[in-house]
Amino acid sequence: MTNYNIVSLGEILWDILPAQELPGGAPLNVAYHLHKQSQRVVLVSRIGNDNHGQRLLDIMQQRGLATDLIQRDNRYDTGKVYARMDEQLDMQYDIVYPVAWDHISWDDALEEMLRNDDLQYLVYGSLLARNAISRNTLEKALQSRATKVLDINLRAPYYTKETLEWLLFSCDLLKLNIGELELISSWYGSYATPEDRIQALSERFNIATIVVTLGSKGCMGYIQGQFYYHEGQPVKVADTIGSGDAFLAGFLTAQIRGYTPDYSLAYANALGALIASKPGGCPDYHPQEITDMIQKKAYISTGQ
Template identity: 50%
Template sequence: MQTPHIVCFGELLWDILPTGALPGGAPMNVAYHLHRLGLPASLVTRVGADERGRGLLGIVKEKGISAAGIQVDPDTPTGIVLAQPGENHEMHYDIVAPAAWDNIAYNEALAGEIAKAAYFVFGSLAARQPVSANTLLRLLDTPAIKVLDINLRPPHFSPPTLETLLHKADVLKMNLSELELISSWYGNAATLAEKTDLLRDRFRIPTIIVTMGADGAAVDVAGQLHRHAGYKVEVADTVGSGDAFLAAFLSGTIRQTPVAETLDFAAALGALVASRTGGWPAYSLEDITAIRGK
């Protein structure tokens, strides 16, 4: 199988946790896990011309991920997020502004790279400010399979912008609370299946992934809902676990693995990452297999 070109667009930043600073940002998390799963991905983002930015560039290169699409902003600092754990291991985020990743600039070379991609992974958070939002909207004309990772962090989203992104998505990934909120804008669907049906029909999205924390996950593929109860682990933090889940799901999809097996693999990797600190823990395929009990 020819290895597909995968591009992840959006924020690259430092998560400032009570235990210290860790590199993060959903697009980078997804790229990192794709790379560990044998599917190299490139990253399109922007960092500041500062110590934090240089640190991130060094880590990206160290992890074997292409930094060719990382712009350096001479005037705006590298992004940081103040992260605090809450009840049930849920994380609370203060996404500090200004941040360089809000200023991702469009250029023809970038558009040319995106045009060659088989998959284009992007999130809603990168559309919170006009410069990156406009760049993203122009790049969404790509023929690539477009993967939208909804990431609702109030007040950093608006329904009109989300609708625009949803109309472009071929694959949608969201958590349960995001599904409940967005589906409520369009109707009174009661069950999870009815909610995914509503969004699939309204926006013509073939695949909708819903992560549900300790309750597992579900995926709606062309109207058929598959569920997984999840794997029970001792949670260190949930930073990046959903991003790992998405990367694992895309890995299975690209390799044409049956949906149920892909969902199981994704649930295992999501649980594994939740059992370790930060969004970029080291692990092997054997570690995932151990979680699955195989």
């Protein structure tokens, strides 16, 4: 078995848009972008024994993604999400339940993978906890020594305060958007600024690194007690599917490469914007486009 350095655990599915069907699911999107940045990532999920599942498998293999730990389900169909973009350019989702990825099982292959000494990050999201079987697998996976990366994806009605608190206590690195930050922090008090909200979560759940996407306004990060900020990249938005997932993949890649916290956020910010400028969560692109965007942004900002 390959010595992977990142495990992306959770849902893979089809995003059903008004005009087309696109492969998706946050763990798949994150894995795709990590792979594009030359990371040794493996995706852990479950698909149905159906046409949609086989097509997903084919696409993953065509794109070079490891499919060693993709399970097959004879009872439940491959996941689907009906997606549309609202007037604010935010995506709205209708997530089918139950489906195959709700039943990701714990097995020897997954256990062996998580014991791998080369493993640096375990990436997972809140949707994985909506069903008991996948939640049980996540609970066992969280015993890994890898850095735990929680990518909050609040999709009503598939979360509760109790479940989210368990997930927050489990993580070392938290990624969320500004709306999710405002909602979760409001459970614990009233705060004047996003910085106050972030610090409250960091202290309450002992999370050293929190990164927040701000849509067209860019991003901010709280890393080892210090705040960092980056303005939005000027792009024409095709759709925002997977842009947050790309952001996370960019941030992890930058951290693995030893970039500074500030540049790590710049890299993540640029990758998220690049993906928003293209249709779907897993479009083709060259990594050089990311650094080109960063350099162009710096050029514009300094007026040189």
